[in-house]
Amino acid sequence: MGPALTLLEGSAPEFGVGAFESRPLFPSAAYQSCHDGWEAIEGCSYSPTWTDIWLTNHIAQAVIGALLVIGFWLIVKPRKTASADPNQNGVIPSKRQFLGEYAYNLIRNGVARDLIGHDYQRYVPYLVALFSFILVNNLMGETFLFMFPTFSKVGFAWGLAILSWLLYNGVGIKKKGFFGYLRSATLPHGVPIWLAWLVIPLEFLSNIIVRPLTLGLRLFANLFAGHLVVMVFVVGGSWLLFATSSSSTGYSPVWNVAGGLALLMSFFVFAIELLVACLQAYIFTVLTAQYVSSSLAEEH
Amino acid sequence: MSDPKGNDGDGITALSYILSGVLLYGGLGWLADRWLGTGFLLPAGLILGLALGVYLIIRRFGARP
Structure with a gap:
């Protein structure tokens, strides 16, 4: 080593x-x-x-993330504005409300309405909360004070995956009944009977078991790997930059140059991590919406 | 799901069909091979699982108008 x-x-x-x-x-x-x-x-x-x-510090971090999210939505929520013109009370959004509605509409229109369609409003609160909670916790990986993405601890990712799993199975069972949902989830329309016994276990595995696993693992693995890369560049780079002949045998000044370059590169890695943080929050939300939509889908 | 923007997760769904097919029937073939002491059931299961995965993808996504 x-x-x-x-x-x-x-x-x-x-x-x-x-x-x-x-x-x-x-x-x-x-x-x-x-x-x-x-x-x-x-x-x-x-x-x-x-x-x-x-x-622990990581659970405290998740709680702080949740409080930040709750605080944000409370701050930007619509409120009555005192205005000289009574017609404008609460009608003209304040700047804060505008910001909040912009963020809210991103999920409401771009995810919930497009993917779930009919009766999508019921799922908007969960999806918005999910997206903002994951986003805030992911961005903590790039933020001073925390410098650790909460979901690079796999347990947190499993928690959210289980929530989404309960949601999309729950709404399916509520709409179609237990056996009706199982049938629609495991047997696509138009599959001949002689193929059904091969297809049903496969669909069950894919729709009921693999979905939550990939949902949780995708979020965890992206953030864990990303944070590890950041660590290698920053910690390894700074060690090399300040290495001297007394640090280790085989020292050469190339180490210092390489360390400096690694530290410069770490800014690039951080930029990628910002992208990954936003992207993974979005993907988790989109996939949850899509699973809900496929649970609700009518057979044609 | 007829919305053209609504297919962000379709690639992942398709991938999960292929993976589950190969893992499930490949795994069953592997178990059967160990149990029976044969050697042909693992590749047969892998191919069967792959074929079923592709078939399900066509069923689920090819039928859309």
């Missing part, structure tokens, strides 16, 4: 891949006895208390 990789494994958890490990906000005595600072002492086992498991 190269010296830069050792550094990536890092002794300081806020630095290097240690960032992916959740740290308790209020470490218990048992936790502290098995950790040197934040670093786990090898071979030491302890039974974590519930605060060690549940009150």
Whole structure:
């Protein structure tokens, strides 16, 4: 293992891949006895208390993300404007309301109406909340103070995937009944009977099992991989930039040049991460809407 | 779903058909091979799964007006 990789494994958890490990906000005595600072002492086992498991920095981050989203929508929501002309009260949107409606319409028209169609309004609140929550949490990966995308911990992604899974199966069952939904979800119209026994298990796997798995994994893997690349460029680059002959054997000044270039490149990587953060939030929302739409679709 | 803009996720749906077909019937073929000690059921299952995946994609997306 190269010296830069050792550094990536890092002794300081806020630095290097240690960032992916959740740290308790209020470490218990048992936790502290098995950790040197934040670093786990090898071979030491302890039974974590519930605060060690549940009150961690990453969960706090997700909660802060949710509060930011709620705050944003409360700030931009339409409100009565005091105006000299009584006809204009609450009719002319304020600038804040305009911004909010612009963001809201992006999902309402661009995702919900286009994909779900008839009776789409019922799903707009969930889709808007989903999109804004994922977007805010993804952007935390590029934001000071947090510098960690919440969904690069796979559990958070599973949580949202399960929610969407419950939604699209729930609306399908509500509309068509349990067996009616299963039939429409596993047997496409026009498949001959002699093929049905081959097609049904395949459709079941594809529509009921693989969908939530890919939904969660796509979000997690994109953010995890992206954040890892950022880490390699920034941490590895800065280590190389400041390397001296005493840092490691085999040192050459090329290291410093390469480190500087890697740091410059990291800006480019960050730009890509911004794109990925927005794109993945959008894709998750679009796919949820599409699954809902396919659950509701009538047989023709 | 007749809206031309409404096909953002179709590629992923199509891919999931191919993947599930190959994994499901390839997997069943592999299990049957281990159980029976034969060697031809895995490739047969893979091809069957692929064919069924393609068939389902045609059924689901080819039938649209």
